[in-house]
Amino acid sequence: MSKVLSTLRYSAEHEWVDSSSPTKVGISQIAADALGDVVYVDLPEVGAAVTAGESCGEVESTKSVSDLYAPVTGTVVEINQEAVDNPALLNEDPYGAGWLFTVEVTEEGPLLSAQDYASANGGDVA
Template sequence: MMSKVLSTLRYSAEHEWIDGNTPAKIGISQIAADALGDVVYVDMPEVGAELTAGEACGEVESTKSVSEIFSPITGTVVEVNQEPIDNPAILNEDPYGAGWLFTVEVTEEGPLLSAEDYASANGGEIA
């Protein structure tokens, strides 16, 4: 079964998603979650942290590997979702819903892909 790519989101080449809201909500794509396998630990930036587009700002650890989380945008972290910290498996179960990671007050966007471009580059299925 192909990993889902939500048509309403935009994506970074490093597999983070961002919604169009202000502040912007950020998470990892289902393609990334499926590739990682069972997620066991998530490390995220703190509220107030200044992020730079394209730079690492946290990590996701699975039973197979550790992957860095790269910020798709530049800005300030406004909120961090406690759910993936308490229950990292939520990233496998619901990466676009309850498994969102943090919100950022955006000052500048990095290079972002449409859902179509991201799906065709990574073998996902538009949902």
């Protein structure tokens, strides 16, 4: 079963956020496992405004292309160029080296606790 980190909060669309400032954003292991081998990541540009619940990029795998949804509203401060250059990081380490971008948050979208996200999606809280 896929791991869900207890220290993070999650969107219904499978993105996670941490509690740092600026806030780090990534996709959950549940999403990475469902996608299969990730081969391409399209992220918002630094300085771009993102709005919670709206599409802000794409994650492409050998199985499909999925929209990436912003879990928070704010301005993108940094993107993880390493994940863009090596998209397999999203499968290998979705909560660590596979983070996607950071946002200076002005408003949070609806976020779930790790327990609520795991209950809804079949993951194990770690």
